[in-house]
Amino acid sequence: MATDPLSLVFQALADPTRRAILTRLTNGDATVAELAAPFDMSQPAISRHLKVLESAGLISRTRRATARLSHLEAEPLREVTTWLARYQRFWDESHERLDELLAALQAKDDRSTGEDNG
Structure with missing residues (x-):
């Protein structure tokens, strides 16, 4: 089992139920019963x-009277976003190169089509 923080976050996010719980917690703290309802x-x-x-640091839990509330801790998600941003730059650069290639091919096609019509 992974122990580095980024791996723990990705493992936690791998489950759709846990992602749904995090989404619910964006609206505020909730009890286990409130989180279990849907x-x-x-x-x-x-x-x-x-x-x-x-364990992944994505929530913290506190007691209020007899209720145990879960609270969203978003900082680990910022770390995931930072890590993923490197790959966003990779894809942006790849798309730019494809756009340049497409423009060059279209220009070449336009020149050859223009010569045939002349």
């Missing part, structure tokens, strides 16, 4: 998902 799974199953999210 899913067809038990509260203990949701609690296991919360433990994975907490």
Whole structure:
């Protein structure tokens, strides 16, 4: 099992239930029961998902009276975004090269078509 922070975040994000939980937490803190409501799974199953999210640093959990609230911690997502941004630059550069090639091919085609019509 991975222990570096980025790998832990990616492992946590790999599950659609955990991604949905994070999306719900963008609206504010929630109890296990509130987080479990939209899913067809038990509260203990949701609690296991919360433990994975907490281990990855994506949520923190606190007690308020008898309720245990989960809170979104977005900083690890910034680290993921920074890591992914390198690949965005790669794809942007690749698309620019393809655009240049396409423009050159179209210009060549336009010149050859223009010569045939002349």
